[in-house]
Amino acid sequence: MARKVTSERRLIESERSFRLLVDGVIDYAIYMLDPDGVISSWNAGARRIKGYEAREVIGRHFGMFYLPEDREAGKPAHALETAREQGRFAAEGWRVCKDGTKFFASVVIDAIHEDGELIGFAKITRDITEQARAQAALNASEGRFRLLVGGVTDYALYMLDPNGIVTNWNIGGQRIKGYSPEEIIGQHFSRFYSDADQAAGRPARALQFATDHGRYEEEGWRVRKDGSFFWASVVIDAIRGDDGNLIGFAKITRDISERREAQLNLEKIQRQLAESQKLDALGQLTGGVAHDFNNLLMIITGNIHTLKRLAGDDARSLRAVEAIEKASQRGASLTRQLLTFARRQSVNPVPIDLSERLHSVREVLDTGLGGLVELYVDVDADVWPVTVDPAEFDTALVNLLINARDAMPGGGVVTVRAGNTTIDDGIRKGDFVAIQVEDAGVGIPPDVVAKVFDPFFTTKPVGKGTGLGLSQVHGFAHQAGGTVTLVSELGKGTTLTIYLPRGKRETAPEAGELSSVGNGTVLLVEDNPDVATASAILLEQLGYSVRWAPDAESALKELECDGIDLVFSDIVMSGKMDGLGLARAIKQKHPALPVLLATGYSEAVQSARGDFPILRKPYQLHELSRALAQLAPR
Missing domain, CATH: 3.30.450.20 (PAS domain)
Incomplete structure (x- = not known):
């Protein structure tokens, strides 16, 4: 009997609280x-x-x-x-x-x-x-304007007593949180919070804030009956009687998990866009700097041959000239590396010797790793060649080494190995060259391993990484017909292996070998007078007569006169028409006249690819000789 009276009293109190809620709206x-x-x-x-x-x-x-x-x-x-x-x-x-x-x-x-x-x-x-x-x-x-009583299902609408005990419950509360009225009425509302939030006292602080300020609003994780979490929008209003005393709280909760997920995705996309824009700006800046720097190197390279001739048999002078020549070649190599790392080089697969390639970029790699990390390179003597874009290969290697370096903040050894292997099973079968980059760093958690090749995925702090490094490695390996694997153990380190298909060896001409001695008249089109002078020196050493035009318009006027056997033009020039436009105009007006283009700006190569032969600045005498020899005579 006492239990029945208590139940009826609780029901009466619940109904009274609900009436107060309705009357207060x-x-x-x-x-x-x-x-x-x-x-x-x-x-x-x-x-x-x-x-x-x-x-x-x-x-x-x-x-x-x-x-x-x-x-x-x-x-x-x-x-x-x-x-x-x-x-x-x-x-x-x-x-x-x-x-x-x-x-x-x-x-x-x-x-x-x-x-x-x-x-x-x-x-x-x-x-x-x-x-x-x-x-x-x-x-x-x-x-916000849906009904908050009766059959409302989008909102959990219920009352709390001054101590936070649930006193009534609606259909929305049952749908969102999973509790029936019988299960939740009489329980403290803190059960909807996570264990960590309960331990931190968040439920009590919410009620205290609502008591002091009239309303408490927040978004945060809440827990359903089945233990699952949802992201909630919560409002708690303090309810006071006619005498001003606190009689409880009206609480409204809505599940906004989907909206939060959409917002997080939007923020992720915005970050990715910002990273892409920064990379694009870096690439444009680097490309422009590389163009100017290559022109400077061209001036040095062109005059080196004059200095050699003037030095004669003077061993001391020749050593000085050779030192200048090596420095200019190193400068050209560094420029190519800058373009590679800024992703401004075009894809151009060629056979490369891995042993030579790894040692040629060793200095750049050592510099990038810093003083705390030691680089060890081990290449099998009989390693097969591979056919890849050298710039893409260098970028992939640098990306792997940077990740290895960052995995060892206290320093250590990074080992690069290259050797032959044969794969007999799987999608890709055949002979491959395996390039391994191994570190002794912190390792990668198993739940992260599957994501490391995703574009823009990074575990590094904001501003410390773009999340594009390993995705570039993955794209490079598959574009080359190979694959990439990763093995990692927490606390012991990570080994990334790129498998590249076996290529064919090609015999290249000797570096100093001149293909032929030229004859005839070359129209040199170059807007930089110093570069034009250096290029003219090389052409004259090859036996050509040289006429100079500072821009495309002047070149077209020069071609109205007879006596030009071929045109050698820079691509990037001031004026209304660049070198590529000039070449196309010549092809239309003088279809039998050979045209050779030159540039120190790699993007220009991409736009002209396949239409005209292109020589990259800075070029050596033998490279110019070979390029001119391959042009058909007029």
Whole structure:
């Protein structure tokens, strides 16, 4: 008997708390109708929205709020009939206030049954006039204007007593959090928080903030009955009685996990875009600097041969000239490396000797690794050649070494090995060269291994990595017809292996070998006078007569005269027409006239590829000789 009394008392208290909640709502008109539609209760929201005091409307038919034409059309009766037959009526339409003004209302009428018998209706009305006039605003905030009582499922709407005990529960709470009213009423609301948040005292702080300031709002993780997590938007309003004393809290929770996921994805895309834009800007800057630097090297290279001739048999002078020549060659190599690392080199697969390649870039690699990391290179003596783009290969190797370096913040040894291997199973079968980069660093967690080749994925702090390094390695290996593997163990290190298909050896001409001695007249088109002078010296040493034009327009005028046997033009020049445009104009007007292009700007090579032969600046005498010899005579 005592248990029954306690249960009834709890039910009465729960109903009283809920009535207080309804009475305290001012944004909604919430009131009861008897089965005939006569108003039997009236809340503060109804008084504010419609302008009537309770004594003015209780006992009158709710049709009084409709427009005259709607009453004549039988809309009030239709609304009750729909609610009676279907359990609920919901609509939007114009309603009339006490002062005769109209407002656009969102209306819900729920049929109330007791023991299967209709005892009346619960009616909720909200003024949504502004939303009706601004559909965009309505769409943006539609969730806030849904009903918060009855059959609302998008929101968990419930009351807490002053200590945080749940005193009532709606369908939305059951759907979102998984608890039935019997399971949750009487329990503390902190059970919806994670263990860590409970230990940190977040539930108590939320109630205290709402008590002190009237409202508490936040977003955070919450826990469902089944233990799963969801990202919640939470509002807690302090509810006070007429005497100002705190009697509890109204709490509204919404699951916004999908919205948060979309926001996180958007932020990720924005970061990726920013990284791409930074890389593109770096590439453009580097390309421009490389063009100017290659022109400077061209001036040095062109005059080296004059210095050699002037030095004669003077051994001391020859050593000095050779030192200058080696420095210019190293400068050209460094420029190519800059273009490679800035991703401004075009893909141009050629056979390369791995032993020579690794040792040629050793100095750059050592510099990039820093003083704490030692580089050890072990290449088998009989390693096969591979056919790859040298620039892409260098970039892939540098990316692997940078990752190895970063895995050993305290320093250590990075080992690069290259050897032959044969793969007999899997998608890629045959002879391959395996290039391994091994470190003794911290290793990679198993759950991260599968993501390391994804573009923009990085575990490094913001600003310390783009997340593009290993994705470039992966793309390079597969583009070359090979693959890449990764083996890692936490605390012991990581080994990344690139497998590249076995290539064929090609016999290249000797570096200093001149293909032939030239004859005839060359029209040299170059906008930099110093570069033009250096290039003319080389052409004259090969036996050519030289005419100089500073731009494309001057070159076309020069070609109106006879006596030009071939045109040698820079691609990137000032003026309305660049070298590529000049070459195409010559091809149209003088189809039999050979054209050789030169550039120190790698992107120009890509745009001209396949149309005309191209010589990269800075070029040596033997390279110029070979390129000119390959041109068909006029």
